[in-house]
Amino acid sequence: MVPMAVSPEIDPGLVRAAQHGDRMAQGELMDALIPFLGRICGPIALQDGPDAVQEALIAIFRNLGQLRDPVAIFGWARAIAVREAVRVARQAARAIPGELADLPAPGDPQLAADIADVLSRLTPEHRAILVLRDLDGLGEREAGALLAIPAGTVRSRLLRARRAFRKAWGQ
């Protein structure tokens, strides 16, 4: 069973204060959002992750007034972060779509770096699927809605991305 997506809790009063132009509240809200956004943008935008987080935060705070329910801020921010991370990664033109032939061998001493290495062989869209389904635990429909693609496409992209990981770690 796929776990439900878990979002950190936030004081609704903090969000409302930031919506009303309290910059100290904005700073505090930013402190709370950055680890969450970094976990989404890092695997999708890779070395351009900081650019993606920065762009996501700018989009979030420019549009914060449109957020009706302060409690929903993390779900709302997730959608913006995925969109910005894919956009930044595409702009950087570092994605290498296609075959996944040169994956690192299992037991490579640089195992910690291998995940980033494997991710870099996927398109930003495949990386976004992995983050939403395997890291955040969203369902196919939720992930598809965030990425504006059908659930079937979510499934096929996820299968391909997972196959790449299994191959990399010899599982």
Next chain:
Amino acid sequence: MNQQWPVAELDPVRRLRVIAATTPGVIYAEQHIPAPFGEVWAVASDLENELPRIVADVRTFTITASAGERLQARARSRLGLRARFDVVLRPGWCLMQSRFLFFGMAAVPEDGGTRFAGLGALRVPGARLLAPLDRLLLTQRLGYGAIDRLADRARSR
């Protein structure tokens, strides 16, 4: 396995850029200071002693309460105006806000020196429409070359 997934970080200067990009009528400046981060931040974070030397309009800046990285301060301008500021201060990061004013500073090590950023904004209704006037007023309050004065202070310590 999740712990090994890449996680993107955002350094203090990038954080301040976000605030600058989303604050109406803001003035923002960023430059490289050829002095180590520790020396630069020692000056920037010494609010009581250094703000009156660096910011043109500040005569005194007195910390009245502190709890961890959160402070309260009382500022007095050269014209005698008083304001109470809420402050957040930690290494490389400082935000302060009064009823009508907002200031921020951020710094990170860069190439043996320091990248330093500062911003200021008026907290008034219609700040977006009044942006040119805001910027003029703020520039007068901060004084031209505030970051250069900070760099001079860091070098003279």
